[in-house]
Amino acid sequence: MTHQPDLYARWALEMRRKEFFRPGQRVGVAVSGGPDSVLLLHFLKLLAREVGLPLAAVHFNHHLRGAESDGDEAFVRGLAEALELDFLSSGADVARVARERRRNLEAVARELRYRFFFSLVDQGRLDRVATAHTANDQAETVLLRLLRGTGTRGLGGIYPVLEGKVVRPFLSLTRAEVMQEIAARQLEYCVDSSNLNPRLQRNKVRGELLPLLEKEFNPAIIPLLKQLADNARDDEAFLERQARERAQPWRVRKGSEERIAVRPLREFPPALARRVLRQMLESMRGSLRGLTHAHVDALLRFAIEAQSGKTQTLPGDVLARKEFSWLVLGPAPHTPEKTDYSYAVAIPGELPIPELGCIFHFKIINRDEPGRAYNEEKLDGLDPQKLAEPLVLRNWRAGDRFCPAGSRGVRKLKELLRERKIPEVRRSLWPVLAAGTQIVWVRGFPPRGSAAASDETRQVLIVKEEPPPSF
Numbered sequence: 001m002t003h004q005p006d007l008y009a010r011w012a013l014e015m016r017r018k019e020f021f022r023p024g025q026r027v028g029v030a031v032s033g034g035p036d037s038v039l040l041l042h043f044l045k046l047l048a049r050e051v052g053l054p055l056a057a058v059h060f061n062h063h064l065r066g067a068e069s070d071g072d073e074a075f076v077r078g079l080a081e082a083l084e085l086d087f088l089s090s091g092a093d094v095a096r097v098a099r100e101r102r103r104n105l106e107a108v109a110r111e112l113r114y115r116f117f118f119s120l121v122d123q124g125r126l127d128r129v130a131t132a133h134t135a136n137d138q139a140e141t142v143l144l145r146l147l148r149g150t151g152t153r154g155l156g157g158i159y160p161v162l163e164g165k166v167v168r169p170f171l172s173l174t175r176a177e178v179m180q181e182i183a184a185r186q187l188e189y190c191v192d193s194s195n196l197n198p199r200l201q202r203n204k205v206r207g208e209l210l211p212l213l214e215k216e217f218n219p220a221i222i223p224l225l226k227q228l229a230d231n232a233r234d235d236e237a238f239l240e241r242q243a244r245e246r247a248q249p250w251r252v253r254k255g256s257e258e259r260i261a262v263r264p265l266r267e268f269p270p271a272l273a274r275r276v277l278r279q280m281l282e283s284m285r286g287s288l289r290g291l292t293h294a295h296v297d298a299l300l301r302f303a304i305e306a307q308s309g310k311t312q313t314l315p316g317d318v319l320a321r322k323e324f325s326w327l328v329l330g331p332a333p334h335t336p337e338k339t340d341y342s343y344a345v346a347i348p349g350e351l352p353i354p355e356l357g358c359i360f361h362f363k364i365i366n367r368d369e370p371g372r373a374y375n376e377e378k379l380d381g382l383d384p385q386k387l388a389e390p391l392v393l394r395n396w397r398a399g400d401r402f403c404p405a406g407s408r409g410v411r412k413l414k415e416l417l418r419e420r421k422i423p424e425v426r427r428s429l430w431p432v433l434a435a436g437t438q439i440v441w442v443r444g445f446p447p448r449g450s451a452a453a454s455d456e457t458r459q460v461l462i463v464k465e466e467p468p469p470s471f
Contacts, residue, residue, distance in 0.1 A: 007181055011173065012047055018160075020169055021128070023051050028058040028088060028126040030117065031079065033072035033190035035182045036132035038079070040170055042187060044130065045083055057083075058120065058129060060113045061091030064105075065193060072190045088125070090116045106200070114166065121165040133158050133168045136175040139225035140205045151274070151293040152236050157229035174222055243268075243275035251280065257330035258284045265327065266304050273300055280329055281318065290315035303327040309424035323423045342394035345433065347384060347461060351393060355429055360393060361464040368458055381453035382461040388436030396430040402439045405446040413442065420444060433463065 021027060029044050031037040041057060048055050057080035061073045073089060080087035098108040117129040138157045145154040160168050170178070182189065197203055213221045246268060252259040258280040265273050274296050281296075282288050291314065299320055302312045311321040319332040341355045351360045364384070400413040417427050422444070433441035440451040441463055447453075453460040 007173075007177060008043055008046060011043060011169075012050070014172060015047060015169060016051075020160075020167055021047070021051060021053055023053070025127040026054045026056070026125070028056045028117070028120055028129040030058050030060075030113075030129055030131045031076045032059070032132075032192070033075045034132075034192055035187075035189040036134055036170060036175070036178050038187055038189045039178050039182055039185075040130060040132040041079065041083070042185065044169075045085075056080075056086035056088050056126065058117065058126075059087070059089045060116050061089065062094040062109050062113070063091055064094055064109070068193060072192070075188075075190050088120060106202070114162075118163075118165055128165060128167050130167050130169055132170050134170050134173050134175050134178060135222055135226045136206070136210070138171055138229050139210060139222045140202055142225045142229050143205050143209060144201060149293060151296075152232050152239070152271075153278075154293065155229060155232035156236055157225075157232070159233065171226070239271055239275055240279070243272045244279060246272055247276040247279070251276075253283070255330075256284060257328055259326050259328050262303055262322075262325055262327055265300075270300070277303070281314070284329055284331075285316050285318060309418075311424075321423065324421050328423070340395055340397070341429075342392055345391040345393050347391065353393070353431065355395070356431065359466050360431070361462075361466065363462045363464065365460045365462055366458065367460060381457070382440060382447050382451050382463070383453045383457045384459060384461045385457075386451045387440060387461075388438070390436070392434045393431060394434060396427060396432050396442075400432065400439055402432075402442055402445070403448055403450070404442070405449040405452045407449070413439070416442075416445065431465075 015021060027044065027048075029037070029041045031041050044053070044055060047053065057076055059073055059076040061069055063069050073091070077087050077089070092112045094109045094112060095105065097112065098105045101108060117131075120126045120129060141157040142155060145157070158168055158171065160171055162168075194200070195203060195206075198207065210221065218224060247260065247264075250261045250264045260276065260280065265276065268276065277299050278288065278291075278296055281291060281299075295314055299312065299314065302310070302320060303322070306312070306322045308322045308324045311319055313319055313332060317332040319330055321328050321330075341353065343351055343353065345351060345362060347362050348364045349362055351362070352358075353360060365381075396413055396417070398414070401410045402413045402416060403410040404416070413432070414427070417430060422430065431443045432439050435451065438448065438451070440448040443465065
């Protein structure tokens, strides 16, 4: 049997046209021992001579099949030696890690394998790692994502380049082409018995669903699904740029939080609004792992429909909340169930509040002191002579009432905080100063009218907070 005379030439031309590899790049070839990766190693060995690529064979042992896994590693090591290539290997007890993390076995295997690939690039040992995913792998991935539920991004399937570190040069080749070329070149390879396990979803798609679709619906289903993925990635790249540009004037980064005004988000086309939210989530979390299309859709409905003060929890300890006309995404607070605090105040003195991470200073300002500039601090001024005992700094509690200087009467503090647009998530720890049974000072408000310093007050109590709060 002779090998396909134009398969390598066609593939090598595609590699040059797409500039997958540049002369001098150190390329690691991920070789499991299966036919796809074995052929990729041989093709890249040929290309390396023409382009000038230092190669290495890379292998990750998942230790899932006992002696068979070790046999695969020994086979790849021997293949690297026969081709006079460096052999870079690592491994992990994937089954144990999956049990400890209570996660899907295949997902953990992929995570650990790619962590090894990325580490080789990050450490400077390689410039890129090439994996042998084929058009069939692409078709299987698209089908699986369709069955699980996905958006355009998911329809993009396996991306040809991942974070500039991993490349997939075989996505244009079908598994049938690979097997025909393997037979023609009489190349040895390993058979992974786990690929025959019908309990794994990918194996069922590979062994049952795709053959059925080819036979009963469309014999070109594999190239058709591959083309669908290519088109979806092009569409996604355009929409991602549009979403970033349209949202830029409205997005605000504040510490670990991402904020966006709800009105423009509501006016964006849904395709852009969903991408804006996804970009915000990725920015604050560092990744989108654990988030699905359904999560993003639910978040968009929450942003548009929920009332101010409402919250929604997302995977990865993300808390979404409505703050009046804003949607805020931030880390979910990890606070103990009991958040009340209450501390006796000494005048003058300072008081650390661990629950707020700040220090309150209680200063006595003598108005008659030469050069004293009191006007700047006048709003916070209390008359110590008008304060009953005991003097306590505590958090706001349900039922608290307050009458700030200049207001017409006593009102519920909850209403005053809401009018000031203090987010509900911050209200529970909001500090107040109580003198006897009355609240005489509240952060962000003038003091209580009946306790405020007057023009006749010679010694004035000033309440200062360090660091100052951000409203």
